[in-house]
Amino acid sequence: MSFKWIWTYIRPYGLIMLLGLVLVLITSGLAMVNPFMSGMIVDKVIEASQTHLLWSIIAVMVITTLVKSVGRYAYQLIFETVSQGVFKKIREDIYNKIQTLDFDFFNKNRTGDIMAKMTGDMEAVRHFIAWVIYMVFENATIFIFAVTMLFITNAPLALFMVAITPVTGFFAVRLAKEVKPTFFAIREQFSRLNTVVQENISGNRVVKAFAKEGYEIEKFERENEAYREKNVASAQVWSKFLPIIDALASSLMVAMILVGGILVINGSMSLGELVTFNGFLWALNNPMRMVGWLINDTQRFVASAEKVMGLLESEPKITPNEDAVQKDRIRGSVEFCHVGFSYGDEKVLEDISFTAEPGQTVAIIGPTGAGKSTLLNLICRFYDCTEGAIYIDGTDIRQMDLKLLRESIASAMQDVFLFSDTIEGNIAYGVPGATEEQIQWAAQMAGAHEFISTFEEGYDTIVGERGVGLSGGQKQRIALARALLKNPSILILDDTTSSVDSETEHRIHSSLKSYYRDKTTFIIAHRISSVKNADMILVLDEGRIIEQGTHDELLAQKGYYYSVFQNQFGDFDSFISKEVG
Amino acid sequence: MARNKYDVDEELDTPFNRQHMKRLLGYVQPYKKRMMMAVGLMLVSSIAGMATPYLLSVGIDVFIPQKNISGLVLLAFVLLVTLIITALCFRHRLVIMSDVGQSIIRDIRSDIFRKLQKLPFEYYDSRPHGKILVRVVNYVNSLSDLLSNGLVNMITDLFTLFVIIGYMLFLDPRLTLVSLAGLPPLVLAIFLVKGIQRKRTQAVSRKQSNLNAYIHESICGIKVTQAFAREEENFKIFRELSTEYRKTWMAYVRSIFIMWPIIENISVWAVSLVYVAGISLLGTGASVGILVAFVGYIWRFWTPIINLGNFYNALINSMAYLERIFETIDEVPKVDNLPSATEMPTIQGKVVFDNVTFSYDDGYPILKNMSFTIEKGQTVALVGPTGAGKTTVVNLLSRFYNVDSGKVLIDDVDISQVTLESLRKQMGIMLQDTFIFSGTIMDNIRYSRLDATDEEVIAAAKAVCAHEFISSLKDGYYTEVNERGTRLSVGQRQLISFARSLLADPRILILDEATSSIDTKTELALQQGLETLLKGRTSFVIAHRLSTIKNASVIFYIDRGRIIEAGTHEELMKKRGAYYNLYTAQYSFLEAV
Known part of the structure; x- marks a missing residue:
């Protein structure tokens, strides 16, 4: 499901993705060169005293490293580019979707939850495309290449070492499984903590008015401590597994030195080959260690993708009619x-x-x-x-x-919402191209011009979210001006002047008389x-x-x-x- | 009123500040013992872990040439022991550090939250709430890693570098010098790239915060957007922000990804040098095993150096966060208890304003030399044009702000001399903006008196005529409501917050346009209900519907910060002044009949 969905977004980048994967394949192959060269230095240059080979071996090492690192840089950027392209497209799709969703949806979904989907969940999706995909491929190819090389070099020792690696993989997978619910718990608790703080800030007037600071602190400390505990609980899980996985990885070294050493002593293996094995250790270890995390990240992607998809698929009950009457x-x-x-x-x-x-x-x-x-x-x-x-x-x-x-409808709603923008920007919200004269005209009609002019920066005064800093009556009049400027066929005034004194209200209504003439007006x-x-x-x-x-x-x-x-x-x-x- | 907008970058570039660092370490202080323990564990594991290449060289140089299998077994056993030691140390360090780190985070967050409870309205009014929220939640979180693992890793990384150099010197001092040849260019490269990385990281976080701010506002203002059919215009803005974000992000990853190729290439040069030098030195103490060990050490050497670079970056990045966190913690509340503050005795209700002058911004006085006396049990109505200072009067009475000069006295006690809590506990304040907490309606009403019984809550709701609509809801008093969603109308929200004020059983009741969205009939019924409840208590009423205030004991007409008329309705009508004009204004349309 999630993979099919994400594929529809990746498909346009199919070719460049393919190029990226080819580059991964090439660089993984090149990663096999240097351990081999180390072995050659020991066997050919040192043991066999072919000193003239040293410079060519070093040249090969330096050049492959250069090519390899450039190749890796290139494909990392390719995957980043793709992921950012996809990320941007999904983000914009969600934004557009949100704008079409109806009130019913917003009554049921909290802002914080929608935000979490657009930030946290989107991040998991991005991470998957930018990182997980090539990491899986990179680790898989390196592992396969390394195993092959080891078997070519010395089959018995290779067999011995490959036998240990699945154990590492097993613990890595266990870790990923056990740690997952703890991550979810942290996320849940984080959202609770966030809510407590957010409501405390938004409701600060009520808190102070009732002198409830003590109660608020108590409430907060509970969530704060729980958040700490959830984090520690999660740490407890990985502190159980990470050392084991680490130790298993290092144990390859023990096996190598013991078994490899005996093989060298037996003469069934050269010292150089042992050095080559040493060089390949990381190529066995890293992929095994990564297995757990990659599974984990993939699971997180699936969970997040489902949420994002859910948002993209939520259908507004109110849809623009396709075959509308023109x-x-x-x-x-x-x-x-x-x-x-x-x-x-x-x-x-x-x-x-x-x-x-x-x-x-x-x-x-x-x-x-x-x-x-x-x-x-x-x-x-x-x-x-x-x-x-x-x-x-x-x-x-x-x-x-x-x-x-x-x-065709303009409304000034009961619950005034102003954007954090200048007063001018707020009034011109419905008519972005409005001239200064038009804006001032609307403000005058709404009885707002007078108080706006008393502000030091006049119409350029920035009002905060929800119009912090303005009195109720002032907010209402700006909202009224915003509606009037739109010059609609139908005007809706929902209790628009409840916080305006009756004198001003009367003035507003009489100046609007001519404005009402060709419009259908509804007033609550x-x-x-x-x-x-x-x-x-x-x-x-x-x-x-x-x-x-x-x-x-x-x-x-x-x-x-x-x-x-x-x-x-x-x-x-x-x-x-x-x-x- | 200068405020931040979604498209204004918040500058986060702050130079390293020793003072902040010191304070931060102050938070570490209580956990010093456990931190030391973690560092100790790390040191042990670092010495043990770094022995591996050395042990390998012993195997290659001594036991294998000697064909000494029991030696190899011993070697493997020693390796196994170092491995177990490392794992145990690792495990304990993880447990200790996550606990310590999270505890420090909790402490900082707790400090900032407690300070926020003390800060007055002014603080909240002068910045977007979203930006206060990120200080408490996100900024503190971003310190988490720096404080727990970052600090311990830095100490151990530094130590590890010395351990590695020690091992290398022990093996072969000449080759040590050769392998360290790669160090200067590497440090230089790290220094250059990290500087660029830091700038770009900050650019990304700024653009991201702009983008998030815009998303947040778009969601909150969705009703307005849809009502004004402005979706396309908004999308254009959003796409611009989104594109800008992608650009800065790509620049950022380019600077991040470049690090590894640089390190890898410099390392391979260093390794090559070691091979060349080692081979030419063969027989003079250098050996295959030592070469292999050196190559191992060179690779292990880079990790701590890169980590240190990362730590430095994280440190610089968090300086900006620290500064904002400490700025909030250090904010001196303009309204606070005096050291000598006493408890406000039970309020009888006499209120005196003695020559009070007050301004929000210096030089723009809102109230000028205002004086009046209200006797116990009187109802005072404040009328006058918007912005005249009516709300300011009641705000001063609850000491949400301090007066610039003059005094506010309740029962002849100067309110600046008593504790805020004892004062506000006795006031029932109903504000212009209602705020509903997420939870049930029951919880919301009970907020003002947490020990109130269900019956008391319901009685309060009945008194403000809210009982009827609440019980008509499916879940009645247990209906879940929240700040924004739900279908409560503005009038219903006002009724709920009215009930909340009433439940507090206030000695002085303040109604600031408490009923502006409530219909006249409900309002009237409500007033009658209140009359008996509040008998003998002083109350202040601000309202624009004059029918609401006609029966007040005294009416103040306030204009430009002064009381220009005072008296009962009848007295003021006789005066034929400002109140008379205001009162007749509402009839002016009737006269047209």
Whole structure:
């Protein structure tokens, strides 16, 4: 699975990969030369006194080393290039995928987990392509070459030594197996530690407000100590195996000196051959030692690849319609036709029907949790309704081009998110090419220009993640400017001015009057003053429309709307009479 | 307000700093004994391990020519013993060092976290949270290897070099000089390449941190991105960052990979020299066995040298991390307990601001000579334009910041003279930004008073009208929620954090736009519930919906850091000043009727 998947990414680099593997083969072969030369120096130059051969042998050694090292450098770079190419492609694929995934996905997956996939798991994939593939090939070829050479040199001794190597391999594999769960435990604990610290930092105001520092430290120390323990536990596993593997590797030396020495004394082997054997020891040992780690890395690759694949394969429920109805622009008439929406088994909206024409303003009011925001999220297709249908310009929005739909809608959401960028960059987020005048115009319309100008760096002021450093009302107004600049056919204002004082709010709404003229506008608000001028007011309660009409109509109904009005303006009559009187 | 953005590289190049090194060693201090033990083990294993080429030369030069098989057996036995000694030392060193290294890491992390708990809002507001997080978690982790194996390896590597030279000198001083001929060019090469490597390593980590920051923000802001259909534009930026990262990475690996060819080639030259010199010296003390041993030693010689080079690189790299870690640990909290601080007695509720002046940035005072007195049990409403200083007033009352001049007194006690904990424990503060911890709703409400029973939690939720929606959830109070996900609306989150404040049974309650996203009817019901609960307790309310505050005992109209009007609703209306204008503004649309 994982291998097939990764192959689709590697395939474009097939030829250069092949070249890399050929280079591995050649350099592995060349690695056999020097131990042989050492043996020749002993046998030919020293024992047989053929001194004239020394210089040619040395020349061969120096040149093969040069060629070998250049070859190795070359194929390491080849595999790096391939892996970086693949790595970059996968990373970009994931990024694109993430951008198409819907709210449902993000409600279920934590940012930290997605980040872990894009960093830690991707790293394991990269490591596999850049390193594991050629290491497996390199070690395998060197091992096979070395064994062959040893058998050619002296079969009995070779047999003896090759017999020991599988034992090393056995322990290496055991190690890889036993250490794996400990790595997972470390990773798990790391993520827990990370979460505790991250929440502590994000929630620092709450921690301080309730003087809960002591409790936080306690919570942290628990995870901190557990993290240490998990690391030590992992070390315990490899401290059990590594010395054994090391000792086994060195034991080849013991076998060589004893058995080889006896063979030399017997005369069935030359001293030079013994030296050659000495030179080949590493070629037997290294691959055996590597077996465990390579298996381990491969397993890690498989596990990580599955996670990455899972992310790439997660399908958004909301997909851009392939054979969408082609349109140049949206006028903005919105019709809800018996729309219902459930989240799991929980009904959020039921039987919502209304129609809004371009230029009209629809206001939605109702108690906390009544489904107001959800209703507007349906228009943007952040979720698809589970019953009924929503039509824009007479077309079911599920039949429309998703991009066109969202390009035609601008929303200022309740939960303001600003990017760590300049104020200008934040306002121009939806219209990257906007001119300075346009940006200032939008800020002015949103009642933000005034406070932005008081900043030392004005529009170039960098605001932090989530707009740290700005007050709630300021953030809301920047988000409003961002929506206005987009000049959409449908404008959605979800409780956009809740933290703005009523004077400013009133100013904003009156300056927006001309702006609203050709747009369909949806406003969620709690203040009567924000919704009063709407062409239609919907009162939502427990997912249903309980009242519907204009301000005056609803007042006359003396229902929910009327009672909210009374709560906020009950004293208006007495206020007027006092004023007049 | 200068802050870091995703595309601004964080400079990590810091020169070696002796002071930091000393402090770091201070963390090692408690584990000194065990560290020494590890070093001792390493030394033993290094002497034993490095004997191998020598023993091999004895075999080749003495026993084989003598055809002495029992000698060979003895030799093999000695080799076996050195091998077992090495393995045992190795094992114990691994156990000791992983334990010591991880303990040091835990200690440093603990210090930095404890300091973070003391740092005021200001610290958190002036930098991206992600960059604080990496200090506590990632930077500390990257020290881990340096502190555990790095330190011990450095000591043993240095020692090993001397052991090897010792063995070589013992075997043949002349050949020793010949084989060391490769050392100067090698050291020079290492020095040059390591410098380049370091720069490129840092470049990679900077680009990676930019890339990660962008991914992180993209995920957090995904709703905005989708709402604004900006996916293509974002992808362009991402691809640029991604390409840049690949470029720096390739430059980095080129500098890493070049090291080995250099070493290999220099080594083969050194080996050749030894062969040439050795053969010409044959018969004058040099022998086949000695040649073989020397070649063995030359190869073993490079490893410690490369390791030392790596250690030096790691050390320099971690200087930047150390600096940031120590910077945080050394940060002097601007708001801290005085040495003479006493416990705040049970608060009755009288609050006095005596000529208080305060500024966040020097030269831009937010509050100017503010004075007022609130009697026990009064409800104070603060109104005025955004940025006027309303939130600042309540922040000073909880001593989240220190006043520049003047005094804040509660029950005639200057709050700068009491411990922060005893003060804040008695305040119920509901902030503009709600924060929900990951866990159940029950845990979130209980956060303010950990020993509260389930019944008390539910009672608090009922008082703020949150009980109804919570019980309508499938898992009720045990519904898992978190910072961002989940479907709680902003209003619902406000209700939960309201319940949390209430559960603390505060002596003074502070509501900073606590109900901005709650509908009017719920708000009203909530206020009625609160009235009985908070009878006799002082409270401060900031709100933009004026219906919320009309019944306050006293209303302060704050503008540009001064109270320009104070009085009850009726009094202020009569005055026909700023409050009157604000109040009538909300009716202005009605007048148009």
